[in-house]
Amino acid sequence: MKETPQAPRMVTSIWPAVLLLAFAVVMFLIARGYSATSARFPAMVAGAMIVLAVFDVWSRSKIPGAQVVETFGGTGFRQREMMHNPTFANQAECLGWIAGAFAMMATVGILAASPIFCAAYARLRGKLTLAVSAGVGIGVLIFQFAVFEWALNYELYRGLFFTKGGVNAW
Amino acid sequence: MGLDALFEAFLAVLNGGSLLFLMAGVLLGLTFGVIPGLGGTTALALLIPVTYTLEPLDAMYLAGGVMGATSFGGSISAILLNTPGTAPNAATTFDGYPLARQGKAGLAIGASATASALGGLIGLFTLLLFIPVAREVVLSFGSSEFFLLTILGLAAIAVSVKGKLLRGLIAACIGLLLAFTGANQFTGETRFTGGMNYLWDGIPLVPALTGLFAISQMIELALKGGSVADEETRSAAENMKITGVGEGILAVFKHWPVLLRGSLIGTVIGAIPGLGGTVASFLSYSSTAQTAKDRDTFGKGNIKGVIAPEAANNAKDGGSLIPTVAFGIPGSAETAVFLGILVLHGIEPGPQILLQNEREIYGLIVALTVSAIGASVLGLIFARFLVLITRIDVNIVVPVVVTLSLTGVYVLEGRMADVAVATIIGIFGYLMIRFDYPRLTLVIAFVLGEIAERSYHQVRLISDGNVLEYMLGRPISVILIVATIVTFFLPAMRKIPWRRLTGSAS
Amino acid sequence: MKKILVTGATAIALTVGGAAQAEFPTDDNITFVIPYSPGGGFDTIVRQFAPALETAMGTTVVPENISGAGGARGGQAVHRSDPDGYTIGIYNIPGLTVNEVTGRDQGFKLDEVTWIANLAVATYGLAVAVDSGINSVEDLCAMGQPTKLSDTGATSTASVTTRITFGILECDIVDVTGYAGSNDAMIAVISGEVNATIKPISSLAKYLDGSGTGDLKLILTLTEDEAVTGVPSATDIGHPELAKFTLNRVIGGPPGMTTEVVAAIEEGLRAASEDPSVTSWADGAGISLAFMGAAATASMMDDLSSFYEQYKDLAATAE
Secondary structure, three states: OOOOOOOOHHHHOOHHHHHHHHHHHHHHHHHHOOOHHHHHHHHHHHHHHHHHHHHHHHHHOOOOOHHHHHHHHOOOOOOOOOOOOOOHHHHHHHHHHHHHHHHHHHHHOHHHHHHHHHHHHHHHHOOOOHHHHHHHHHHHHHHHHHHHHHHOOOOOOOOHHHOOOHHHHO | OHHHHHHHHHHHHOOHHHHHHHHHHHHHHHHHHHOOOOOHHHHHHHHHHHHOOOOHHHHHHHHHHHHHHHHHHHHHHHHHHOOOOOHHHHHHHHHHHHHHHOOOHHHHHHHHHHHHHHHHHHHHHHHHHHHHHHHHHHHHOOHHHHHHHHHHHHHHHHHHOOOOHHHHHHHHHHHHHHHOOEEOOOOOOEEOOOOOHHHHHOOOHHHHHHHHHHHHHHHHHHHHOOOOOOHHHHHHHHHHOOOHHHHHHHHHHHOHHHHHHHHHHHHHHHHOOOOHHHHHHHHHHHHHHHHOOOHHHOOOOOOHHHHHHHHHHHHHHHHHOHHHHHHOOOOOHHHHHHHHHHHHOOOOOOOOHHHHOHHHHHHHHHHHHHHHHHHHHHHHHHHHHHHHHHHOOHHHHHHHHHHHHHHHHHHHHOOHHHHHHHHHHHHHHHHHHHOOOOHHHHHHHHHHHHHHHHHHHHHHHHOOOOHHHHHHOOHHHHHHHHHHHHHHHHHHHHHOOHHHHHHHHO | OOOOOOOHHHHHHHHOHHHHHHOOOOOOOEEEEEOOOOOOHHHHHHHHHHHHHHHHHOOOEEEEEOOOHHHHHHHHHHHHOOOOOOEEEEEEEOHHHHHHHOOOOOOOOHHHOEEEEEEEEEEEEEEEEOOOOOOOHHHHHOOOOOEEEEOOOOOOHHHHHHHHHHHHOOOOEEEEOOOOOHHHHHHHHHOOOOOEEEEEHHHHHHHEOOOOOOOEEEEEEOOOOOOOOOOOEOOOOOOHHHHHOEEEEEEEEOOOOOHHHHHHHHHHHHHHHHOHHHHHHHHHHOOOEEEEOHHHHHHHHHHHHHHHHHOHHHHOOOO
16 A cells, blocks of 8 residues: 555544544444443443544544554554545535435335446546447346346345335334 | 264265355355455345255355355455455455565465464364364353453554554444444433434444444445555566565464454354354454564565454354354354244244254255355455456546445345445545544444444343452453453553563562 | 236236226235245245145145244235235244234334244243253242243343243243354253253254153143143142243234135135144144134234233343
């Protein structure tokens, strides 16, 4: 893995750590509300997470000692998993596509959504040719149908529009 | 009796019809293994209704074929796409994917195929050795040992995250908290469910892992664009052709201690119900990376980082049959489904399973053996074509993998809520990648958390509150405590300049 | 796996609804909902019954696994479907009864379910390790410290049975829950982690002398009469009410099914339960078939509700 000296500001900023700290505090408070046996482990873990998150916040801050925490706690960003730095708009768009895949499966069903999503993604986001996009969609449709519906005789979800019970049936 | 039965089972499998079922299982296993989100458990669960009309033995061949092949299939996507095909292949991505990006995918696949086949064989061989004492082995692993094993696993997390210890631990805490969701086994109280019935049984494992590994990785890949292999390495890869495969096979034999240790770790962890392949391959990887002389090259494309997890991942199938032959209880999700198939055929699995259903058990062992080898041979033959996956435009790879893995999540239990969970956790997983919180530590903690909690409470009740005293009275527990301490302090101890210390002492 | 494709089909189904009932069940498949994953006890009995039921009723029976929420999700699915007889389900009784009594919202009410039949019943036994030196319930309760028993989850039927039984016997226990399965719970007795366990006699059989490995021995059966030679029954120890604890495989349908449809399915299930394929399977797997018709099943369900209502406090779990 290549080493980049500078991680994006967004990644090294204090906010991810603050959000996790808030999450830990909420979980800790909820856990404390359970009976003794049920509360023991969650409260202990959430408590530990609060401490860890405080250190994470500290290492990202300009408070004295941040450098020491970084060295001993291993909070540096020298060996990152994701080296590229997409724009916010690009990320939002991409997450939108994923959420869209789910939404489409939920509404029109898995068998119909799979080829449509694949073809649409390849065409609209990937800017691939119409022929290639359609090919991908058809390929996926054939796979889904052949493996699940035909070979394993398994009926894939048909979507909220075509199933009784609505969301309750999930 | 054992060897005769085994020999007979081998002869029986050569029967035309049986071999057909076995090969069908291998192909299905490979396919389901390669596709992220579709794993061995899903394949077997889907096959249950199909096997209803089959002879029990043919059902065993089919199931064994699937079980033996999925783990190698999953390593292919781990290496080529940085996306584990099945959760246990997660550790393979650490070094397998960097190798692929360096144009050495052939090397990695060759090593993975060989380590898978040999690891599988070692696991099954160990199982055969253990069959006479399987009962004693299972009886000596009680709640105390389960608890300490989970602690050992958690300790291994702490030392395995190089350079991001704090964030690794935070991720582990999240994993534990997710694991505690649902109805508590001791009080019946539901925790963190927000009033949703769906969460009574806890956050389901397969959807969570699919989201965390497959969906999140696809988002990252989509944002990166292009194709998996770098432009500059692509030409290098073309020059290399796939000649690396042979080299990969040799590498496994060269690093035989890694193979052996991985296989043994896999067998042991496989024998512990509930831990499974993800923990086995992770522990194998981290122990190899920790003790190797060239540990700095791990994570950058060290072939040993492929051999270790893959050997463990396949050996765990043999191990997971130890509790099965001893008491008819499952050692893994796959063996649980396999026992379900037996139940469906009117066979009630129990402690006498090996006496009463020798044919089926040995049939399964043979099927696993043939499958482990068969899948690897097939994989090697097709390796050169498989590598082409890395050259496919991500705009095709991403939507296809996303839809297929979400479909896989659905078909396991037929619940759309699972698909929603996979999507949400997938987006969360991407944020973890983006903000550099390691996902694997979350997963290991998630898998271990529930077992850790319930076995701790069991020990507390069994020992009348004298937990430590009780543990120290059990030899295996003591060994595990020592192993945990060593694991935890090994990295620190390495930093101490021993030579200088001993020098000044003498 | 069958899901109903609606659109035009529903309209047609609705208009011919009246006629369809008259000739039930010829115009569609019967979906048989199993609220657990494939391969378990509930799945198996349904899949064993399905072919015989098909023969008896002359229509295809499709087992469908709808697992989740401890069996509640499958029950909800049946509850939501049309009461036309084409969707029926198997219910975990008294597991759901106990949940309801202890105030857990399962998304449907048991007294709204149309009860059709009871297929099988399992009775419980109390077992200890064969070399434990414990020979009776008195021995078990006079150890000088609370007796330890093993179970899967605190809300499992066996665990509830254990707590209520020992409550009635006024014997101090610690129920160590959290074992992965009932086999694991029995192994904990063999390995000496706990002193005893209450499990269905058919499950214990594989560890008993004669029928199994001989690691465990029965010291009590929760039955009215002697169920196993030489082992005292609930009546023998002066607590016949303990025989109320059974594990039933009950068949039901959505609220509001007509008596004709119920009777048709009831007859189909009765015939299936006498089918040689089903009886020989039950013999081999140690399942006690105990067919009960719709009326008897419904009154049993009422009985069970009031029985568990009595022991509500013991059934409730939080420590």
